[in-house]
Amino acid sequence: MGRKSLKEPRQKEIIKAFYKVAKKEGLENASIAKTAESIGINPSLVMHYFKTREHLIYGLIEYILDKYLLIYKIPSEYAAHPRDTLLKVIDNIFSSKWNTLFDDSVSYSCYSLAFRNKIIKEKYKKLLDALRKRLEQLIVDCKSKGALVAEDPALTADIIFVLVDGAYYYLSLVDDKEEYQHKLLQYKKQALTHLNFVSSAQLRK
Numbered sequence: 001m002g003r004k005s006l007k008e009p010r011q012k013e014i015i016k017a018f019y020k021v022a023k024k025e026g027l028e029n030a031s032i033a034k035t036a037e038s039i040g041i042n043p044s045l046v047m048h049y050f051k052t053r054e055h056l057i058y059g060l061i062e063y064i065l066d067k068y069l070l071i072y073k074i075p076s077e078y079a080a081h082p083r084d085t086l087l088k089v090i091d092n093i094f095s096s097k098w099n100t101l102f103d104d105s106v107s108y109s110c111y112s113l114a115f116r117n118k119i120i121k122e123k124y125k126k127l128l129d130a131l132r133k134r135l136e137q138l139i140v141d142c143k144s145k146g147a148l149v150a151e152d153p154a155l156t157a158d159i160i161f162v163l164v165d166g167a168y169y170y171l172s173l174v175d176d177k178e179e180y181q182h183k184l185l186q187y188k189k190q191a192l193t194h195l196n197f198v199s200s201a202q203l204r205k
Contacts (some may be wrong), residue, residue, distance in 0.1 A: 011049045013039060015059045019106060022060070027109035032056065039068045058123060067101045072134050082141040083148070083194055083197070089138060090195075093164055094188035104172050128165075132157045139195070149196040160191045 017039045020116040022030040032053055036043040050056040071092045092098060136157035136196045142148045150156045167187040174180045 008049070011059070012063075014041075014046055014049055014054070015063045017104075018056050018060060019063060022106045022109070023103045027057075027106055054117075057110060058119065060106075061120065061123045061127060064102055064107060064110065065130060068098075068127070068131060069134070070101060071131075072138075081112065082138065082145050086138045086142050086148075086195070087139075089135065090160075090188065093160075094167075094184055094191065098156070098164075099168060099171075102149055104168070108172075132161050135160060142195075142197075143170055147198055149198065156194055159194055163187055163191055 014035060018030055018035045021034050021038055025034070032046045033117075034044050035056070036046045046056070050059055072089055074085060074088045074092070080090040083195050110120070111124060114124045132154075136153050139148070139150055139156055143150050143153060164187075167184065171183060172181055174183065
């Protein structure tokens with residue numbers, strides 16, 4: 001099942017409205033009727049793009065991926081240097097920027113449905129694989145320039161995202177801002193350790 005991009009403006013508008021309702025009232029309380037009401041359209045128009053509430057959730061998961069992929073969008077000055085690009089992405093992943101891209105309660109509610117819905121499970125798997133694949137390619141680019149040592153870029157990317165997933169799941173329970181930032185920095189250091197960056201002095205040899 002291929003990924004369908006949310007290109008249609010009205011489609012995006014409906015998904016964003018559904019997300020806002022889910023964020024405010026909980027995914028379990030978000031409905032086609034409430035979504036339509038929130039943007040002043042007829043429920044039948046929502047159903048023109050999304051036949052059922054389940055299809056709305058499928059679209060929401062695509063929207064989650066679109067949002068999370070923004071973590072790889074970095075200033076142009078980094079683009080010419082694979083090492084700087086990768087470091088900036090790691091900074092983004094282990095920062096408040098990552099955690100504010102999408103509401104945790106909505107994301108985890110969608111994720112919980114994967115245990116009962118095969119299509120949602122497949123979509124979430126593809127979502128997480130897409131994030132890992134992007135990071136893997138950045139690692140491969142750095143490796144090709146001799147900027148880091150990584151025997152298996154795919155495994156390295158996977159380990160980093162396992163760390164990320166576990167980190168934010170736990171940190172969603174931490175209210176103290178100082179503790180939150182301290183732990184996030186610790187997790188980031190662990191990710192950098194797995195990347196085995198070569199020093200600038202070694203690169204000049």
